[in-house]
Amino acid sequence: MPLQEKDTYQEKDDSSRINPFVRVREDHANELSEDYLELIEDLIDRTGEARTVDIAAKLGVRQATVTKAIARLKREGLVTAAPYRSIFLTNEGKKIASRAREHHRTILEFLIALGVQQDVAEIDAEGIEHHLSPATLAAMQRFIQQQPAAA
Amino acid sequence: MPLQEKDTYQEKDDSSRINPFVRVREDHANELSEDYLELIEDLIDRTGEARTVDIAAKLGVRQATVTKAIARLKREGLVTAAPYRSIFLTNEGKKIASRAREHHRTILEFLIALGVQQDVAEIDAEGIEHHLSPATLAAMQRFIQQQPAAA
DNA sequence: GAGGATTTGTAGCCTAGGCAAACTTTGACG
DNA sequence: CGTCAAAGTTTGCCTAGGCTACAAATCCTC
Ligand SMILES: [Mn+2]
Ligand SMILES: [Mn+2]
Ligand SMILES: [Mn+2]
Ligand SMILES: [Mn+2]
16 A cells, blocks of 8 residues: 555645645635624624625625625624624634734734834735734734834 | 715725725735746746646646646736647746745745744745735835844 | 615626546657 | 657536625615
């Protein structure tokens, strides 16, 4: 029995650790969920409820797109929603949302500490937040701490 | 005549500047091209030619996927390729490849200067390289310069 | 409490980017 | 040369995530 039949078999679990491109594709598969959940939590905190129309406006997509995405999140057990009613996070959804928000905040603070203008930092943070390993986030944290809030 | 008919019309040109999520979707539309072109240039430099089988191995996808992607790049005028022969970059393709490689290198150096371990930095760089504005890249450059190659 | 604007949902379409399976071409080598 | 394994392509399939157009429900407002 051969030790490697790599030609046709693709590792599923730790290929992400050895191939950066595979890792990026995996990141992207989680990206939408994270953005939706973070945004839903935000809307609930700030306006009392998360409505399809507001999510669509924030994300810059059509409402039909949001409806479809919500159906998927429901399937995955991350949100609950009754037809024509607003959207709520499950406990699992809340966990992901909080983690996403934290990452987002860390990265934003980091970029600003690095000297990037606020509005540019906001934009870049939204993209890179899904691609950073714990180690890199930790390094960013250290950097923020070292910078004593420059004037 | 109303000043805004925003309800049905979506800005195309500068919406990217005002909505981070739209900007991220645009980034992702360019991501594959950039990665392919950078990789093709790399293979040519290091092995003399860019072959489907090697591109597939590097990206962690099947050869059929690469063939399809190359067809798209050809359509876009970024590569040339005859059937069953290896792949070459057009001038336009070379420009994009070089810019991508430069960004990649800057980000990698930056992460390492920040204290991230080499292999983790390699992985994270591959994801975030497509999401950074010129301003942020410039800030990273400055940071690298300030750090006098820590031991 | 009826009407109508707003919001939500459904149906159908499209493209990008994956895959497997089968076929074709190439080229190394006996 | 002829063979045949390796490389490349084609075909057909799938899912995610966009969109429009239209239908249905909700909920202001009078
Ligand atoms: Mn994001
Ligand atoms: Mn990305
Ligand atoms: Mn990349
Ligand atoms: Mn790269």
